[in-house]
Amino acid sequence: MLRIRITLVVVAAASLAMLFAAFTSYRGIGTLVGDELERGLRDRAGAVVALLDAGRTPPPRPGTTEQVLLADGSVRPGGPPAGAAPGGEGLATRLPVSEGARRVALTGTGSSREDVVVEGTEYGILTLPLPAGGAVMTAQSYSAAEALDRGFLWRITWTTAAATGVAALLSWWVLGRILRPVNRLVGAAHRITTTQDLATALPPAGRDEIGRLTHSFEAMLDALRRSRAQQRQLVEDAGHELRTPLTSVRGSAELLQRARGRLAPEDEEQILATLVRETVALDDLVREVVELATDRHTGEEPEPVDLAEAAEDAAHRCRRRSGRTVTVVTEDARPVHARPRAVQRCLDNLLSNAVKFGPPDGPVLVRVEGAQVSVHDRGPGIPPGQERAVFDRFHRGPGTQGVPGSGLGLAIVHELVTADGGTVFARTAQDGGAIVGLRLPAAARKS
Structure with missing residues (x-):
């Protein structure tokens, strides 16, 4: 104890x-x-x-x-x-x-x-x-x-013993008052552990070390509450989004089961194509949900990252996958302090989003300015008031319901960038199309 x-x-x-x-x-x-x-x-x-x-x-x-x-x-x-006193007896020998x-x-x-x-x-x-x-x-x-000498030794002995006893009693009483907030905090933590109720209120916090500990514990609880709420919302949204491809796959499979070879070859080919398309969509959705829920890059340590070089690598991958024209313009690019693989994933998602919503043969412009990257497509742009919503999970803007994808690409960018202390932004360009990008903390300059 x-x-x-x-x-x-x-x-x-x-x-x-x-x-x-x-x-x-x-x-x-x-x-x-x-x-x-x-x-x-x-x-x-x-x-x-x-x-x-x-x-x-x-x-x-x-x-x-x-x-x-x-x-x-x-x-x-x-x-x-x-x-001896006068006339008394004293020393008998010389x-x-x-x-x-x-x-x-x-x-x-x-x-x-x-x-x-x-x-x-x-x-x-x-x-x-x-x-x-x-x-x-x-x-x-x-x-x-x-x-x-004997009297002084006896007195100093019992005085020391008495003072030790008083010190023990006083220490026990004072420590009881000092540790009372700690005991309350321990009790609250025990209730949270046994009941799993993150809404349990913590004891009032002062301004001393125990108060700072209580504030830190409250901040940790707030983070856990937000994480649990986000996980619950993710599960609900993912369940809603999974119903559409699962319903399509199930309907196609049941149709094939009932027909048992009686379908025309072209109809059977169409149903199989639908199965493959929905299965691919389902696979992409599950992969991105897992990516968003677990964040595979959290174990990676931040380090200086050359943003211009990372943008060139992402543009090269996008050209190879999509065949689109991707141009990278660099202006006073600075290294950023972030996780390298997380930066690569964010840039890949931004380019994939631009390819998805831009015209089939439209070019994509990537602009690197300082510690900021923006991707400009030639698509329909972002409706007014939707600039922040595009980073929500499973967001679908007006007129984009038929566009393939899970709706999690920009949400993943938001999660990864904010984890590294950065910000994201989105707006409609003056000459048309959407501009979506990110800002990351600049790396410290070497002296």
């Missing part, structure tokens, strides 16, 4: 940060306490030396004790027992004497510093020389510092 995973990451990061801060604080406090203890030991040792030199007994101080070390190595008490302390007492110069454990308690001992000879050993107990 995303909420749990993010909460764990947040808590882990917060815990590491708090542990680092606690460790740094612990080390810093330990250093400060150690420095303060060392400073207190030196101050106490200096005060004891001054008092003893003046013939006075040092006043008691909790956690400290002193003893005088003579030059011959013997020891005598120098103050109250360690950790402080251990090290070689450094004896050297200070013997020479009367320098100092000696060591840590020892006496009766289970750790002491820091500082030995300083006395002006009258010998030395004084001042010991300070670390028990209070150790208690402070």
